[in-house]
Amino acid sequence: MSFKGRDVVSIREFSRQDIEHILDVAREMLPIAEGKKKSNMLGSHVLSTFFYEPSTRTRLSFQSAICRLGGRYIGFADPNVTSMKKGETLADTAKMAEAYSDAMVLRHPHEGSARLAAEFCSKPVINAGDGAGQHPTQTMLDLFTLREELGAIDGKTIAMVGDLKYGRTVHSLSYALAMFGAKLIFVAPKELQMPKEIIDRLNAQGAELKNTTKLDDAVKEASALYVTRIQKERFPDPNEYQRVAGTYQVNAELLKCADDKLIVMHPLPRVTEISPDVDATKHAMYFKQAFYGVPVRMALLALVLGEVD
Amino acid sequence: MSFKGRDVVSIREFSRQDIEHILDVAREMLPIAEGKKKSNMLGSHVLSTFFYEPSTRTRLSFQSAICRLGGRYIGFADPNVTSMKKGETLADTAKMAEAYSDAMVLRHPHEGSARLAAEFCSKPVINAGDGAGQHPTQTMLDLFTLREELGAIDGKTIAMVGDLKYGRTVHSLSYALAMFGAKLIFVAPKELQMPKEIIDRLNAQGAELKNTTKLDDAVKEASALYVTRIQKERFPDPNEYQRVAGTYQVNAELLKCADDKLIVMHPLPRVTEISPDVDATKHAMYFKQAFYGVPVRMALLALVLGEVD
Amino acid sequence: MSFKGRDVVSIREFSRQDIEHILDVAREMLPIAEGKKKSNMLGSHVLSTFFYEPSTRTRLSFQSAICRLGGRYIGFADPNVTSMKKGETLADTAKMAEAYSDAMVLRHPHEGSARLAAEFCSKPVINAGDGAGQHPTQTMLDLFTLREELGAIDGKTIAMVGDLKYGRTVHSLSYALAMFGAKLIFVAPKELQMPKEIIDRLNAQGAELKNTTKLDDAVKEASALYVTRIQKERFPDPNEYQRVAGTYQVNAELLKCADDKLIVMHPLPRVTEISPDVDATKHAMYFKQAFYGVPVRMALLALVLGEVD
16 A cells, blocks of 8 residues: 555545555654754655635645654645636646646545546645535545544544535545444534435444534534534524524533533634634644644644655 | 743834844854855754735745745745635634644734734744734844844934834834833924823833924934835825825935934835935945844844753 | 857847857756756846746746846736736836846747847846747757757758647747758648748748648658647638647657657647647657756856856
């Protein structure tokens, strides 16, 4: 199992063994990510970070990852400074990343973009989110957080809260968690429940699932709450949005009935779905989760660039 | 007196001894800033440069500073590529800088932003200008310029020219100059004179002050002219703006009556307040002053990151 | 012949011997540009990349070039994040690049900008395109591609196709090719033929020239096709544009009658002027040509920064 030269387009292309290896390497990266240990492992490497839509956390954590390992990055954070305006295709842009760098990190609003780029770019392509499609490194850092903070994933109960219908993050993550043997609770308003085709697939995987609309039940039972943003735009009626957003907000009061070791996660940015009063509790894990994006992306870069096995 | 881990939010939090130490370290940085000497002092460090409004000079000189010392930077120059649009708070963005880097340089249009970010980010936060508030590294590089070019600041006469009412730069600088024992001349049109509360505070500091509306008197007396931009927007009547801008323009003709060693400073960018015919005179110090921003920021970064004492 | 400190404003300031030396150095850079060999040749250097208009390929290849040699870059890709809006002159911006870095790469919409910047900036200024003016590093990488791929330039027949009237690239390149002893075929619709003053100058150089409107004739005769974009905006009548664009499109069918070794070049980005079905043929050289921008720019940077002779 060599990762050298491999594309990272979808979490589905990675076996449990693959992912565990990535997370093992990520753990070794921790002291470097924290700035406590120096490294020049990717010292001669250049990374392309091509972001066709804003995504501060993903972009900056990839850039931090290559920098912490002694490498450098080139790219753009805004498609308006690129040749896209002149009508250049994504395929030609992918050839540019191939010519100027050792790997390409791509964020694009259209599903399938990363797959297409990977076909044209002979260097490794890492999908940093392609619209309604995949965001595999987010799933990997979520798994890393759970493994580090809960000690294991097998047999743990993870509750996913919020917009489970449109939330790309929770679809990929639920697939991966099932593969790792976790039990899943889906907590969502009727309008935003997990799509039937995803439920069917999880059942086919043999996953242990539960659906509920009640957040407090889930809080009592879970080892981790994975909260996602409920977007205003999903609701034709603004009052209905207000009601739902209020019902599914995680706050310090709600967490009083939780297990002492419950961790609260969120892919960030958050708006109102987690109250700031949670930040000071021992449950808040979302900032550390964001930090874990750095060692996980360091591990992936080092692996696909062939600098670790 | 250790600087390691310290925030740099306001010049008022730094004693004269503190600032002199920073300027001493900055002097040692000079050959590295000039590209004459190599350094890898900050070789394993990553700096966040988060700029919520355009500021080329400040941004690029911080980035040059970290690069000259072997480090790397991540960040943005335009808030439109960030999660601010999705409603993320500055507090959460500060936690992101904490997770991905070793220190945060923040430019923000709102006063108090740097203080707020420093509360949430456990890594050092450096204020690179927060609206009508503070811009402490500008003050430090102004002091460095004066000390290097005049030999000392004590007992020297510094004339500040232009918009003294709204100019954030001159408020902080006049406070610091008084602390260093300089004499101050304030040269401004009636509409833009130094606010009374600042004058009162300077008097309480025991500063030697003089107010005038006449630029040529000040030119004869001063060791340094510190010129600032007069903004059109301050004048309801465009003709009045034209008249004032003309009266307070520094040009080669005006400088004929100046002392040979008079230096002319400006925080830049300038528009018409210093005529280009001054550039070729021995008085022009503003470009070198801009350069001095690099060694001063190198010193600060090295100090707060704990790589020099 | 030392390059140290030299500005790179126009290809006309470089003798054939100069250019050949640059291309020789570029060849030595190839394994570093490919990521096969590490280098820290420009390890202590900071490059300013100031781009006043979008130009992904040129910007990223300069940044890749400095990174591959261990250096770092600062700058902007979008003038909206700069002080230009506050009314700062290009001359003052050039002084900023001088203060914060070791060399300045400038892209600007106005002809003559690079010359002006070079007058004010004491560090080397490299023109990365100034409107209708020059783009000398593009010409150098075009020459490098021809020399590497055809073995030599002397005596070879190069056909230039497309917009020869407004295309800055082809004007500079035809001058340089004539200097290198190539034969030139100009293939363009009547509306977009090579301007008379350029033809006159080439004749004065003693160049061997041919004009035609027929693409297939040129294909049979040439060792290289240099294709450029025909811009819609040049045609008042959109139907006329469609007809012309169709007639001068290079596609796989057309290339069936070409010599086996014919190479097809393009400065990129392309839109429809080269059909994607050419990409898979042995003739397609435009992606490799784009890659060659990296070693050529590495060579130039190393030369003007005085790190190679």
